[in-house]
Amino acid sequence: MLGARPGNRYFTRRIDTAAALYHAGKVKWLLVSGDNGRKNYDEASGMQQALIAKGVPAKVIFCDYAGFSTLDSVVRAKKVFGENHITIISQEFHNQRAIWLAKQYGIDAIGFNAPDLNMKHGFYTQLRRNSLASAR
Numbered sequence: 001m002l003g004a005r006p007g008n009r010y011f012t013r014r015i016d017t018a019a020a021l022y023h024a025g026k027v028k029w030l031l032v033s034g035d036n037g038r039k040n041y042d043e044a045s046g047m048q049q050a051l052i053a054k055g056v057p058a059k060v061i062f063c064d065y066a067g068f069s070t071l072d073s074v075v076r077a078k079k080v081f082g083e084n085h086i087t088i089i090s091q092e093f094h095n096q097r098a099i100w101l102a103k104q105y106g107i108d109a110i111g112f113n114a115p116d117l118n119m120k121h122g123f124y125t126q127l128r129r130n131s132l133a134s135a136r
Contacts, residue, residue, distance in 0.1 A: 001014055001015075001018045001030055001031070001032050001033070001047060001088075001089040001090070002014070002033060002034075002067070002070060002073055002088060002089070002090040002094060002098060003032070003033055003034025003035055003043035003044065003047065003067050003073065004034070004043065006043065006046030006047070006049075006050065007046075009117050010090075010091060010114075010117070011046070011047070011050070013091070013114040013115045013116075013117075014047075014089055014090060014091075014114045015047065015050040015051060015054065016054070016114070017089055017112065017113075017114035017115070018030055018032075018051060018056075018089050018114075019051055019054035019055065019056050021087075021089070021112060022051075022056050022060070023055065023056075027087060028060065029060040029061070029062065030051065030056065030060060030061050030062070031062045031063075031064060031077060031081055031083070031086075032044050032047035032048055032051070032061060032062070032063055032064065033063075033064035033067030033072075033073035033076065033077070034046070034047060034064070034065070034067045034073075035067065035068050036065035036066065037066075037068055042065070043067070044063040044064060044065050044067065045063065045065075047061075047063075048061045048063055062081065064076050064077070064080065064081065066080075070094065070097055070098050070101060071101055073098070074086075074088075074098055074101045074102045074105065074107065074109070075101075075105055077102075077107065078105060078106070078107050083107070084106070084107055084108060085107070085108045085109075086102065086107060086108070086109050086110075087109070087110050087111070087112055088102070088109055088110070088111045088112070089111075089112050089114060090111070090113070090114060091113060091114055091115075091116045091117075092111070092113040092116060093116070095111030095112075095113055096111070098111065099111050
């Protein structure tokens, strides 16, 4: 599952989706990847705690604390955690980029789209993120 700031709408929808997939038996474990580069900011632990609150056992949640970008999260799934086949849980606009990146690094990836935000709340976030990603 790709990171987001705990408490924001993207985060909540990704957590709900990941927990639902686990409880439905569609995934056996979850790798939560997010930014932990600043003091008092830890996306991965926030995701882990939220999933536990949704009834996902701690023993099936693995944290990647160095998922500073989508690219970092995808590459580290393979290089650090040894995964060559992954399901990426995020919103569609994010999954499209993440799946493309995964394929560039020889990872067999599919995306499971968490519900998106409505246009009013999501448009500027998507515009900003995609503009920054294009600049890289």
